[in-house]
Amino acid sequence: MPRALLHPLAPAAASPADRVARIDWTAAAGELDQQGSAVLPQLLSPEECRSIAALYPQDGPFRSRVVMGRHGFGRGEYKYFAYPLPDLVGGLRGALYPRLAPIANEWNRRMGIDTRYPAEHEAFLKLCHAAGQLRPTPLLLQYGPGDYNCLHQDLYGDLAFPLQVAILLSEPGRDFTGGEFVLTEQRPRMQSRPEVVPLRQGDAVAFAVHHRPVAGTRGDYRVNLRHGVSRLRSGRRHTLGIIFHDAR
Numbered sequence: 001m002p003r004a005l006l007h008p009l010a011p012a013a014a015s016p017a018d019r020v021a022r023i024d025w026t027a028a029a030g031e032l033d034q035q036g037s038a039v040l041p042q043l044l045s046p047e048e049c050r051s052i053a054a055l056y057p058q059d060g061p062f063r064s065r066v067v068m069g070r071h072g073f074g075r076g077e078y079k080y081f082a083y084p085l086p087d088l089v090g091g092l093r094g095a096l097y098p099r100l101a102p103i104a105n106e107w108n109r110r111m112g113i114d115t116r117y118p119a120e121h122e123a124f125l126k127l128c129h130a131a132g133q134l135r136p137t138p139l140l141l142q143y144g145p146g147d148y149n150c151l152h153q154d155l156y157g158d159l160a161f162p163l164q165v166a167i168l169l170s171e172p173g174r175d176f177t178g179g180e181f182v183l184t185e186q187r188p189r190m191q192s193r194p195e196v197v198p199l200r201q202g203d204a205v206a207f208a209v210h211h212r213p214v215a216g217t218r219g220d221y222r223v224n225l226r227h228g229v230s231r232l233r234s235g236r237r238h239t240l241g242i243i244f245h246d247a248r
């Protein structure tokens with residue numbers, strides 16, 4: 001008798017890797033090229049969002065806690081995960097990287113930067129570790145009323161993978177108001193361009209860490225990006241940040 005009849009299985013819930021595979025990466029790459037950011041819709045289920053956000057008060061999963069107000073980074077706080085990362089976080093980091101590496105390599109080619117990134121995250125992490133960047137960078141952020149995150153770039157050493165991902169774990173309108181994800185793009189000899197990225201719970205945004213190429217009439221030029229979060233008007237907001245380089 002076929003095993004399936006002896007052991008009827010409910011259809012397995014899609015893993016984060018399955019969901020990463022189902023994303024329209026051609027569309028996302030196009031958005032990243034045009035805008036410097038792309039929404040990856042519904043990367044996590046509400047249940048997964050709740051389970052990750054619920055880790056925040058614990059100490060075990062984390063290596064350090066940063067109170068943003070103490071450093072002039074804004075208001076609110078975040079915690080860096082320790083190795084080994086929770087399965088969901090490590091799984092997403094490993095599944096997202098190979099989709100972003102070809103985009104990163106094409107950006108570097110267009111910007112005249114020699115660095116090329118290996119196809120797999122494990123190989124890139126080896127390069128980070130050999131360069132003395134050993135500490136994990138995925139982080140969980142927590143904001144309450146009045147909190148915000150100043151415009152910044154997540155650079156943690158000489159090696160920096162040029163794209164990163166943030167996943168909104170809370171539902172706008174229900175869990176919090178305000179608290180929009182903001183990107184600014186500083187163009188050479190021009191005023192900066194702002195972009196607000198609308199996200200729902202479980203949506204991710206992929207975006208440029210520090211710079212990216214923009215096609216101009218006389219070839220590509222380089223723009224400088226920063227990201228941050230506008231002030232929360234009410235409620236509580238959690239985000240999972242996935243940065244692909246490790247920190248010195």
Ligand SMILES: O=C(O)CCC(=O)C(=O)O
Nearest residue numbers: 141166181229239241242
């Ligand atoms: O809370 C946010 O949406 C921003 C998170 C952030 O700065 C990051 O993931 O690097």
Ligand SMILES: [Fe+2]
Nearest residue numbers: 152154227241
């Ligand atoms: Fe950040």
